Amino acid sequence: MRFEGTENYVATEDLTIAVNAAVTLQRPLLVKGEPGTGKTELARQIAQSLGLDMIEWSIKSTTRAQQGLYEYDAVSRLRDSQLGDARVQDVGNYIRRGKLWQAFTADERVVLLIDEIDKADIEFPNDLLQELDRMEFHVYETGETVRARLRPIVIITSNNEKELPDAFLRRCFFHYIRFPDMETMRAIVEVHHPGIKPALLTTALTQFYELRDTRGLKKKPSTSEVLDWLKLLLAEDLTPEDLKRDGANALPRLHGALLKNEQDVHLFEKLAFMARGQRR
Incomplete structure (x- = not known):
């Protein structure tokens, strides 16, 4: 499973080396570069080239790391309990799966794009360290542990708006997309x-x-x-x-x-x- 670029995406030699190195090492590929240099499109083209589905998580300033795992809707459960709804007996009915959960439990290997990670709070990358490293996380409300069936190819993009923590950087393979000559x-x-x-x-x-x-x-x-x-x-x-x-x-x-x-x-x-x- 090697990326060589596609007819719709001109990938330089150093970029293809970086993609394949990250896949071999089974580490997230952190891609930095000026806005508009094709970082997001790279993930789409990797998925197309390798024949994989892609799950895209677009990060905003208000995005929390927990949202990538799951969200528990306690308010809806409380409302349903007041209405006597039988669904409240199963807490799983109120768990909304995040993008990482979807990628971990996909039937086939996928490309997971975490787009513009530097838009989020400075603690956001640290909050995902263990999950991306171990490829698993615990759901406290149900007591289950979600593990990746097939390790996804993780592409993380950054526009360099803020520095990322060293502990997070150590777990990534890094590539900077230079502006094309x-x-x-x-x-x-x-x-x-x-x-x-x-x-x-x-x-x-x-x-x-x-x-x-x-x-x-x-x-x-x-x-x-x-x-x-x-x-x-x-x-x-x-x-x-x-x-x-x-x-x-x-x-x-x-x-x-x-x-x-x-x-x-x-x-x-x-x-x-x-x-x-x-x-x-």
Whole structure:
């Protein structure tokens, strides 16, 4: 069972090595990188490549680790007991299975994605240490122990919004997805926009990387954003000449697909103003 990438996902050699190493070691694969570099999509493509189902747990700031195991609805049980409902005799009727429980008890091996773990409270990763390490947990209300029938392939993503605990990191295989270089980006574009004219692609990517390298940029555009931008360029049937910028307008065409805050737009307007002043 080896991951080699798919026709819809360009996986670099170091990324495929990391995925297969995590599978061999039976450890969670912790994937970090800029937003929009394909971390979440990686889990989906691993599942597709290996022919496995995927269970996705999207983490929010309010998510608690216990929710991934199970939740006990004591309020509903109390209400039903007051109404004389016979269901109250079985506490299991009020246990809601979480994503880890679903992954542990699946009939076949699955890919479990814990997406954007750094959004949760700092204690969230520590609260899952034993469960991910031992692949089991105890249900106190029923007295049962839930064990993984088949160890899932666990993919954990992080946007580096906060540091993760050392104890958690020790239990993971780590990989950082570097931002694609020009040649890798060409391969990614070919997957999403096959047959794009080379001259247009060269001009657009050159402009894109120049924009990313602009000093003072608050949010650098990502892979997903350049793909959206190229889709717009194709829809508008623009040529390489249409993309040329002069000192009067430093902003790229259809820049709303690339620049996502007013500070960065003002930065390019300021650069254009300074360029005009230097020519006078």
